[in-house]
Amino acid sequence: xxxxxxxxxxxxxxxxxxxxxxxxxxxxxxxxxxxxxxxxxxxxxxxxxxxxxxxxxxxxxxxxxxxxxxxxxxxxxxxxxxxxxxxxxxxxxxxxxxxxxxxxxxxxxxxxxxxxxxxxxxxxxxxxxxxxxxxxxxxxxxxxxxxxxxxxxxxxxxxxxxxxxxxxxxxxxxxxxxxxxxxxxxxxxxxxxxxxxxxxxxxxxxxxxxxxxxxxxxxxxxxxxxxxxxxxxxxxxxxxxxxxxxxxxxxxxxxxxxxxxxxxxxxxxxxxxxxxxxxxxxxxxxxxxxxxxxxxxxxxxxxxxxxxxxxxxxxxxxxxxxxxxxxxxxxxxxxxxxxxxxxxxxxxxxxxxxxxxxxxxxxxxxxxxxxxxxxxxxxxxxxxxxxxxxxxxxxxxxxxxxxxxxxxxxxxxxxxxxxxxxxxxxxxxxxxxxxxxxxxxxxxxxxxxxxxxxxxxxxxxxxxxxxxxxxxxxxxxxxx
Amino acid sequence: xxxxxxxxxxxxxxxxxxxxxxxxxxxxxxxxxxxxxxxxxxxxxxxxxxxxxxxxxxxxxxxxxxxxxxxxxxxxxxxxxxxxxxxxxxxxxxxxxxxxxxxxxxxxxxxxxxxxxxxxxxxxxxxxxxxxxxxxxxxxxxxxxxxxxxxxxxxxxxxxxxxxxxxxxxxxxxxxxxxxxxxxxxxxxxxxxxxxxxxxxxxxxxxxxxxxxxxxxxxxxxxxxxxxxxxxxxxxxxxxxxxxxxxxxxxxxxxxxxxxxxxxxxxxxxxxxxxxxxxxxxxxxxxxxxxxxxxxxxxxxxxxxxxxxxxxxxxxxxxxxxxxxxxxxxxxxxxxxxxxxxxxxxxxxxxxxxxxxxxxxxxxxxxxxxxxxxxxxxxxxxxxxxxxxxxxxxxxxxxxxxxxxxxxxxxxxxxxxxxxxxxxxxxxxxxxxxxxxxxxxxxxxxxxxxxxxxxxxxxxxxxxxxxxxxxxxxx
Numbered sequence: 001x002x003x004x005x006x007x008x009x010x011x012x013x014x015x016x017x018x019x020x021x022x023x024x025x026x027x028x029x030x031x032x033x034x035x036x037x038x039x040x041x042x043x044x045x046x047x048x049x050x051x052x053x054x055x056x057x058x059x060x061x062x063x064x065x066x067x068x069x070x071x072x073x074x075x076x077x078x079x080x081x082x083x084x085x086x087x088x089x090x091x092x093x094x095x096x097x098x099x100x101x102x103x104x105x106x107x108x109x110x111x112x113x114x115x116x117x118x119x120x121x122x123x124x125x126x127x128x129x130x131x132x133x134x135x136x137x138x139x140x141x142x143x144x145x146x147x148x149x150x151x152x153x154x155x156x157x158x159x160x161x162x163x164x165x166x167x168x169x170x171x172x173x174x175x176x177x178x179x180x181x182x183x184x185x186x187x188x189x190x191x192x193x194x195x196x197x198x199x200x201x202x203x204x205x206x207x208x209x210x211x212x213x214x215x216x217x218x219x220x221x222x223x224x225x226x227x228x229x230x231x232x233x234x235x236x237x238x239x240x241x242x243x244x245x246x247x248x249x250x251x252x253x254x255x256x257x258x259x260x261x262x263x264x265x266x267x268x269x270x271x272x273x274x275x276x277x278x279x280x281x282x283x284x285x286x287x288x289x290x291x292x293x294x295x296x297x298x299x300x301x302x303x304x305x306x307x308x309x310x311x312x313x314x315x316x317x318x319x320x321x322x323x324x325x326x327x328x329x330x331x332x333x334x335x336x337x338x339x340x341x342x343x344x345x346x347x348x349x350x351x352x353x354x355x356x357x358x359x360x361x362x363x364x365x366x367x368x369x370x371x372x373x374x375x376x377x378x379x380x381x382x383x384x385x386x387x388x389x390x391x392x393x394x395x396x397x398x399x400x401x402x403x404x405x406x407x408x409x410x411x412x413x414x415x416x417x418x419x420x421x422x423x424x425x426x427x428x429x430x431x432x433x434x435x436x437x438x439x440x441x442x443x444x445x446x447x448x449x450x451x452x453x454x455x456x457x458x459x460x461x462x463x464x465x466x467x468x469x470x471x472x473x474x475x476x477x478x479x480x
Numbered sequence: 481x482x483x484x485x486x487x488x489x490x491x492x493x494x495x496x497x498x499x500x501x502x503x504x505x506x507x508x509x510x511x512x513x514x515x516x517x518x519x520x521x522x523x524x525x526x527x528x529x530x531x532x533x534x535x536x537x538x539x540x541x542x543x544x545x546x547x548x549x550x551x552x553x554x555x556x557x558x559x560x561x562x563x564x565x566x567x568x569x570x571x572x573x574x575x576x577x578x579x580x581x582x583x584x585x586x587x588x589x590x591x592x593x594x595x596x597x598x599x600x601x602x603x604x605x606x607x608x609x610x611x612x613x614x615x616x617x618x619x620x621x622x623x624x625x626x627x628x629x630x631x632x633x634x635x636x637x638x639x640x641x642x643x644x645x646x647x648x649x650x651x652x653x654x655x656x657x658x659x660x661x662x663x664x665x666x667x668x669x670x671x672x673x674x675x676x677x678x679x680x681x682x683x684x685x686x687x688x689x690x691x692x693x694x695x696x697x698x699x700x701x702x703x704x705x706x707x708x709x710x711x712x713x714x715x716x717x718x719x720x721x722x723x724x725x726x727x728x729x730x731x732x733x734x735x736x737x738x739x740x741x742x743x744x745x746x747x748x749x750x751x752x753x754x755x756x757x758x759x760x761x762x763x764x765x766x767x768x769x770x771x772x773x774x775x776x777x778x779x780x781x782x783x784x785x786x787x788x789x790x791x792x793x794x795x796x797x798x799x800x801x802x803x804x805x806x807x808x809x810x811x812x813x814x815x816x817x818x819x820x821x822x823x824x825x826x827x828x829x830x831x832x833x834x835x836x837x838x839x840x841x842x843x844x845x846x847x848x849x850x851x852x853x854x855x856x857x858x859x860x861x862x863x864x865x866x867x868x869x870x871x872x873x874x875x876x877x878x879x880x881x882x883x884x885x886x887x888x889x890x891x892x893x894x895x896x897x898x899x900x901x902x903x904x905x906x907x908x909x910x911x912x913x914x915x916x917x918x919x920x921x922x923x924x925x926x927x928x929x930x931x932x933x934x935x936x937x938x939x940x941x942x943x944x945x946x947x948x949x950x951x952x953x954x955x
Contacts, residue, residue, distance in 0.1 A: 072917030075864035078886030472911040
């Protein structure tokens with residue numbers, strides 16, 4: 001018989017063994033590379049054996065698998081004698097984006113700013129009535145780690161339904177920086193992350209004359225997925241993310257497409273409308289103007305992270321430190337704080353199927369990781385020369401039937417740019433995010449100055465799954 | 481027809497030095513003109529009387545040709561009494577009248593005086609026409625009393641450091657004028673701006689030439705084409721230094737002081753006051769401000785990389801960094817893929833800073849008394865080595881799993897009570913993973929009554945998370 005065991009939290013190398021008799025044994029957890037144990041230091045000593053168990057009862061056969069000894073601790077910062085002072089941060093990077101079509105920022109906020117209902121569009125980039133406006137006082141200034149930003153009140157939107165832009169086939173990108181936070185103290189980090197993403201109607205950028213354009217667009221969804229491993233099954237929280245922005249997101253270009261059960265494309269929106277969206281699907285739909293039309297959407301998992309869990313205190317190098325936000329003179333400690341840098345890219349490519357048709361590609365990158373990609377076939381003969389009205393909206397809303405007023409949505413930056421070719425678009429989009437990460441680096445490390453990760457006797461621990469994806473640190477703590 | 485007649489008085493030229501006067505011939509006609517110049521014999525009288533100076537007083541020449549002409553004052557063997565100059569219409573040509581140098585003499589030597597010669601220039605155009613000659617009576621004066629030196633210019637200092645010579649200042653300067661006749665330069669170095677105490681005076685003498693056709697000192701244009709330099713070594717790092725320079729003539733009379741600008745590199749572009757020698761006193765403070773050593777490293781793969789070895793190699797393999805208060809290293813990959821810095825043992829980090837015991841690593845510090853090592857990561861993966869898993873022994877016991885190795889391994893090195901501080905700055909893609917710990921061992925036991933054998937399985941070892949994105953890892 002065959003038995004495959006995964007070495008605990010080390011997913012990179014499955015260990016295959018053959019047992020001469022008996023039944024399959026479920027995998028037992030092994031502390032391989034997870035967060036350091038508080039009672040561990042240096043090499044570990046043997047501990048009593050642990051009998052493996054199975055969550056679904058399939059381990060009740062004729063063999064027992066017992067773990068022996070404890071796993072070693074992951075490496076971190078080290079030195080042959082005392083540790084030196086080591087500081088860590090993101091590089092400074094400034095990028096002068098010359099192709100912006102509109103831009104919203106919180107740069108002008110300061111300690112004297114008060115609640116408002118208007119996020120002003122930078123008039124030097126787009127003049128006219130381009131501000132995003134919501135209910136009175138829906139935008140409240142907030143402050144953390146040297147930066148000011150807005151909180152958007154629960155169940156509200158700031159919108160401009162007369163946002164005039166010139167539709168363009170040119171590659172374009174929108175970048176939105178926002179954060180979701182709450183003060184939850186219970187539940188696993190994964191459940192917390194899934195809970196945070198219940199704030200799922202956040203961004204809309206769509207042609208005003210698209211079908212159902214005035215309806216909410218949902219960008220996040222989380223659901224439990226049954227995962228089978230070694231005969232055992234478990235439920236995991238899976239999060240999907242789709243953000244779409246650009247003038248291609250318009251019925252002027254995109255012919256009418258049927259909706260799927262969980263994803264709304266009827267309104268020419270690549271948009272989650274219900275729970276359990278398809279993980280991947282490919283669908284050929286009917287024709288428009290006697291041309292073959294296809295559409296495809298691929299969704300990828302958005303892996304959890306949480307700035308809250310990042311330790312910053314050398315006196316307690318493994319303890320997570322709350323994310324602190326000051327509003328109205330009061331400081332609130334958030335147990336969960338996720339900062340999202342979302343890139344919404346779109347570009348056109350001629351399809352080989354018909355010279356009159358192009359494929360419009362839409363891609364979502366969340367914190368540098370691709371979470372959705374899709375294409376729709378569009379008619380490139382349609383007019384793109386005149387101004388068109390778009391609806392642009394930022395919201396703090398949940399999926400229908402879900403309430404979650406404890407989730408706080410914070411807005412930092414929102415911009416849109418058009419470029420000449422796809423390569424330039426990709427470079428500019430990433431440069432923009434890089435500069436915004438540099439701008440908000442002190443929020444990512446929860447420190448107003450470079451984060452000290454080691455002093456003469458201690459170093460911090462960085463369990464990678466808990467810190468921000470752009471940080472990408474995995475180090476254990478060390479005490480000299 | 482007319483004879484064009486004029487006179488020209490040459491600049492005074494101290495004995496032993498060279499001098500020249502340029503003459504410009506302008507062709508304002510419609511045809512190319514060839515000018516054939518001939519200078520006649522010189523008559524050189526001793527100063528104050530009508531006695532002719534003997535030929536023996538003339539360096540490599542006769543007393544009848546102490547004035548001569550040339551098109552190139554810097555050419556060797558310039559000894560022309562004739563030359564031919566062809567000038568296009570509406571153009572000009574230039575040639576020079578020079579003093580033949582005198583031999584060495586001492587005070588009281590009578591070989592000073594007045595000299596006269598006639599320069600005759602005949603012209604012929606390309607059409608074959610000729611014009612009357614141009615006659616120029618040349619007169620000159622050889623003087624024994626040296627003119628006072630004028631201001632020295634282009635005076636600047638270049639700062640540098642080496643382990644052999646410690647902090648050093650290399651000065652550069654120029655006489656600015658062909659008639660700035662100096663025999664000696666003196667640079668004063670002081671630690672105060674008022675030059676209250678000159679801690680060192682450098683004296684540099686003009687070297688006697690050995691070309692029989694040239695003036696005894698310098699060239700026919702004096703020292704104008706020469707950049708002088710002097711290097712002062714073994715100076716103290718962090719000490720205030722001020723310098724000034726002046727020239728002395730052959731009568732040991734000083735010229736005015738000039739003050740330097742300071743640079744840390746060669747061939748700087750000088751300011752107008754730096755060029756003219758009018759840079760305001762006391763000049764630049766030439767203190768050694770310990771600077772940052774900027775380095776970059778572009779490689780795609782390194783094992784157990786030691787930052788100390790790298791910066792030492794880039795410091796002429798010297799462990800003396802006292803000219804620097806810090807190092808900045810930019811790590812880059814050569815492609816879109818992550819460059820990997822990998823530890824091959826758990827005793828090493830993916831990136832290390834380890835100073836061998838045999839090395840005396842010395843450095844300066846910044847205003848906070850710290851030597852800073854800044855590390856900038858551009859698309860770099862730094863990976864520790866994984867620890868071994870539990871190992872079963874033949875006697876049925878097991879050896880515990882080992883911890884993973886460090887991602888970064890930096891010594892807390894201290895020189896002269898001055899600590900080192902590390903600052904690590906990453907881009908979006910760079911990652912830092914410690915070595916994964918070794919896994920637990922396993923015993924698989926058949927619980928039936930028919931078989932009591934146990935299967936003992938060693939714990940797993942993962943060498944590193946090379947190629948694995950931990951951000952996409954859900955435990």
